Amino acid sequence: MATTFNYKRVYVWEMPxxxxxxxxxxxxxxxxxxxxxxxxxxxxxxNVEATNSFWFGYVRAIHFITAYILIANVIFRIYWAxxxxxxxxxxxxxxxxxxxxxxxxxVLKVDIFLMKDKEHKLYNISIGHNYLAAFSYFIMALxxxxxxxxxxxxxxxxxxxxxxxxxKWVSTMFGGDIxxxxxxxxxxxxxxxxxxxxxxxVLFHDYVEARxxxxxxxxxxxxxxxERLNEDESEIIDKAExxxxxxxxxxxxxxxx
Amino acid sequence: xxxxxxxxxxxxxxIIEKGYSRRDFIKFATYMTAFMGLESSMVGQVVKAMxxxxxxxxxxxxxxxxxxxTESFIRSDHPxxxxxxxxxxxxxxxxxxxxxxxxxxxxxxxxSMKENYGNYILVVEGAIPxxxxxxxxxxxxxxxxxxxxxxxxxxxxxxxxxxxxxxxGIQAAYPNPTGSVPVDEIIKDKPIIRVPGCxxxxxxxTGVVMYYATFGSLPELxxxxxxxxxxxxxxxxxxxxxxxxxxxxxxxxFDSQEAKDGYCLYKLGCRxxxxxxxxxxxxxxxGVSYPxxxxxxxxxxxxxxxxxxxxxxxxLQNIPGMGIEATADTVGKIAIGAAIGAAxxxxxxxxxxxxxxxxxxEVSGEKNEKNIKA
Numbered sequence: 146m147a148t149t150f151n152y153k154r155v156y157v158w159e160m161p162x163x164x165x166x167x168x169x170x171x172x173x174x175x176x177x178x179x180x181x182x183x184x185x186x187x188x189x190x191x192n193v194e195a196t197n198s199f200w201f202g203y204v205r206a207i208h209f210i211t212a213y214i215l216i217a218n219v220i221f222r223i224y225w226a227x228x229x230x231x232x233x234x235x236x237x238x239x240x241x242x243x244x245x246x247x248x249x250x251x252v253l254k255v256d257i258f259l260m261k262d263k264e265h266k267l268y269n270i271s272i273g274h275n276y277l278a279a280f281s282y283f284i285m286a287l288x289x290x291x292x293x294x295x296x297x298x299x300x301x302x303x304x305x306x307x308x309x310x311x312x313k314w315v316s317t318m319f320g321g322d323i324x325x326x327x328x329x330x331x332x333x334x335x336x337x338x339x340x341x342x343x344x345x346x347v348l349f350h351d352y353v354e355a356r357x358x359x360x361x362x363x364x365x366x367x368x369x370x371x372e373r374l375n376e377d378e379s380e381i382i383d384k385a386e387x388x389x390x391x392x393x394x395x396x397x398x399x400x401x402x
Numbered sequence: 403x404x405x406x407x408x409x410x411x412x413x414x415x416x417i418i419e420k421g422y423s424r425r426d427f428i429k430f431a432t433y434m435t436a437f438m439g440l441e442s443s444m445v446g447q448v449v450k451a452m453x454x455x456x457x458x459x460x461x462x463x464x465x466x467x468x469x470x471x472t473e474s475f476i477r478s479d480h481p482x483x484x485x486x487x488x489x490x491x492x493x494x495x496x497x498x499x500x501x502x503x504x505x506x507x508x509x510x511x512x513x514s515m516k517e518n519y520g521n522y523i524l525v526v527e528g529a530i531p532x533x534x535x536x537x538x539x540x541x542x543x544x545x546x547x548x549x550x551x552x553x554x555x556x557x558x559x560x561x562x563x564x565x566x567x568x569x570x571g572i573q574a575a576y577p578n579p580t581g582s583v584p585v586d587e588i589i590k591d592k593p594i595i596r597v598p599g600c601x602x603x604x605x606x607x608t609g610v611v612m613y614y615a616t617f618g619s620l621p622e623l624x625x626x627x628x629x630x631x632x633x634x635x636x637x638x639x640x641x642x643x644x645x646x647x648x649x650x651x652x653x654x655x656f657d658s659q660e661a662k663d664g665y666c667l668y669k670l671g672c673r674x675x676x677x678x679x680x681x682x683x684x685x686x687x688x689g690v691s692y693p694x695x696x697x698x699x700x701x702x703x704x705x706x707x708x709x710x711x712x713x714x715x716x717x718l719q720n721i722p723g724m725g726i727e728a729t730a731d732t733v734g735k736i737a738i739g740a741a742i743g744a745a746x747x748x749x750x751x752x753x754x755x756x757x758x759x760x761x762x763x764e765v766s767g768e769k770n771e772k773n774i775k776a
Contacts, residue, residue: 149763149766149767149770184717184718185669185717185718186650186652186668186669188650188651188652188653188654188660188669189650190651190652190660190665193649193651195645195646195648195649195651196645196649197649198649198650198651199648199649199650200649200650201647201648201649201650202648202649202650204650205648257748259748259751259752259755259756260755261755302634302635302636302639302678303639313625314625316625317625317626320569320706320707321626321676321678321705321706321707322636322675322676322677322678322705323673323676323702323705323706323707323708323711324706324707325676326675326676327718327730330718330730331730331734333734334730334731334733334734334737334738337734337738338734338737338738338741341738341741341742341745342741342744342745345745345748345749348749349748349749349752352752352760353752353756353759353760355763
C-alpha cells in the first residue's frame with residue numbers, strides 16, 4: 146500500500162541566492178529583449194526629426210544599465226559561492242568528486258533518459274542542485290563571463306570609465322569589434338536555449354518528485370524525507386507547525402497545563 | 403628621384419627652395435599638425451621639427467595589392483602635401499611612382515638601403531603570400547618574403563599601408579589560396595604601425611609619415627597597433643547620421659525616401675559601429691564626402707578580416723564554414739525549436755516512463771486527502 150512519506154522542510158536557497166536568481170531572471174530578460182532590438186531594430190519611422198526622438202538611444206541605455214546591474218549581481222554571486230550555505234557553495238558546481246560523477250550518471254539515466262531507477266537510494270536524490278544541473282549552471286557562468294567581457298569590450302570606446310577599458314583586450318584578442326559583437330550575439334541564443342531547458346526541468350522535477358522544486362526559489366524551502374535528518378525532531382519544529390486546529394484546541398491547552 | 407645631396411636638407415630648406423614663402427610653410431605646418439591629429443598648441447613644435455629635421459628616406463614596397471593605397475596616397479589634397487609625397491620625403495623606391503625601372507630601380511633601392519641603413523621608413527603595401535615558398539608574388543625574380551625581410555632589416559620603422567599589409571586583406575580572405583599573411587606575421591623585431599583601410603584615407607597616410615618624419619618617433623598606438631589619433635574612434639562615433647541612429651530612424655532600402663532623407667544606414671548593414679577609422683571627421687577627396695555621407699553603408703574596410711564578414715548589406719554576417727547561408731539567428735531559432743521540441747517529447751515520455759511512481763504518489767495523496775480533519 147502506497148503511503149506518503151514524512152517530509153521535512155529544509156532551508157535550501159537563502160535569501161541572497163533567491164534575490165540573485167530573480168535579479169538574473171529580470172535582467173537577462175531585459176538584456177535579451179533590448180539586445181535583439183539593438184541587433185535588428187524595427188524601423189519605426191514616424192515622421193519626426195531626429196532631434197525630437199531618442200527611443201533607440203533609450204533602448205541602448207536600458208541595455209547598458211541592466212548589464213551593469215547584472216555584472217554587480219554576478220560578482221555578488223561569486224562572493225556568495227564562498228560565503229553562502231552548503232547548497233550555494235562553489236563545490237556544488239564542479240563535479241570533481243566521485244560522488245559528483247556518480248550523481249551526474251544517475252540523473253542522466255533516471256531523469257533525462259527516463260530509465261527505471263532499480264534501487265531507490267536516498268542519497269541519489271539531491272537536496273539542492275543535482276550535480277548535472279549545477280554543472281550546467283557552471284557552464285552558464287562561463288558564458289556570463291564571456292558576455293560581460295565581450296559587452297564591456299564593445300562599449301569601452303564609448304565609455305570613460307576604467308572598467309570597460311580594462312576589457313578592451315578582449316576585442317583585440319578577437320581581432321576587432323566585428324567578431325566580438327558576433328560572439329556577443331551568438332551567446333545570447335545560448336542563454337535562451339538554456340532558459341527553456343532550465344524551466345522545463347524545474348517543472349519536470351516538481352511534477353515527478355513533488356518536493357516543492359518550483360516554489361523553492363520563492364520560499365527558499367525544499368522538502369526532504371525525514372529519514373535524512375539526524376537531529377531530534379523537536380529541535381526543528383517551526384512556527385508553522387505550532388498552528389493548531391479548532392478541534393485540537395482543548396488538547397493543546399491541556400498540554401500547556 | 404632625390405639624390406643624397408638633397409637628403410641633407412631640412413624640410414624647411416627644401417620647401418623654401420621651391421619658392422614657397424615662410425607664410426606658406428607655417429600654413430603647411432599648421433595643416434600637418436591638424437593632419438597628425440595634434441592639438442593646435444603643437445604647431446610650434448612641428449615648425450621647429452621641420453626646420454631642423456633632415457628629410458627622411460622612404461622605401462615603399464608593393465606586394466599582393468591593387469595599388470589602390472598608392473592611388474589614395476597621391477590624392478592628398480593639399481598642394482604642399484603633394485610636394486611632400488614627391489619631393490619632401492625622399493621616396494627612394496616605389497614601383498609605381500619611380501622613374502627608374504628594371505635593374506636600375508632595384509639598384510637604386512639597394513643603394514638607398516645601404517646608405518640609410520637603420521634610418522629609413524619602410525612602407526609596405528599588400529600582403530605577403532607564404533604558400534609554396536612564397537612563389538605567388540615575386541619582384542625581380544625574388545619572392546615577396548625575401549624582399550620584405552631584406553628591406554625590413556635596415557628599417558627604423560615599418561608602416562603597413564592598407565588592409566592587405568595590416569591584416570591580410572582580400573588575399574587572406576577565405577579560402578586564402580596563396581597563404582597570405584600581414585607584415586607582422588613575418589617581421590617580428592621592428593616597430594610596425596598599422597594604417598588599415600581599403601584604401602586608407604590619404605591624409606591619414608601622410609599624417610603618419612609626417613608624424614614619424616617630424617618627431618622621429620611613432621605616434622601613440624591603440625591595442626591593435628593603429629595610430630590613436632586616426633583610429634581611436636569608430637566611424638559611428640563621428641557619423642553625421644548618428645542622431646538618426648539614436649532616434650531610431652532607419653532606412654530599410656537604398657531607394658527609399660528614408661535613405662534620401664539621411665536616415666541611419668544601420669539596417670543596411672552599416673559597419674560604422676564596429677569600424678575604427680577617421681572617415682567621419684576627415685572625409686575623402688578633399689574632405690568632400692565619405693561612404694555614409696554618399697548614402698552607402700560602411701563596409702568596415704579598415705577592420706580585420708572585413709571581406710569575410712559578408713554580406714555587407716546585412717547586420718549579421720553568415721557563419722563561416724556552414725556551407726549554406728546561415729546566420730547565427732537561423733541557427734539560434736533552430737536550437738530554440740529543438741529545445742522546445744525536446745521538452746515536449748520528454749514531458750510526454752515522462753508520463754509513460756514514470757507512470758508507476760506518479761500513480762503511487764497520487765494514490766497515497768488521495769488517501770491523505772480523504773483523511774483531512776474537518
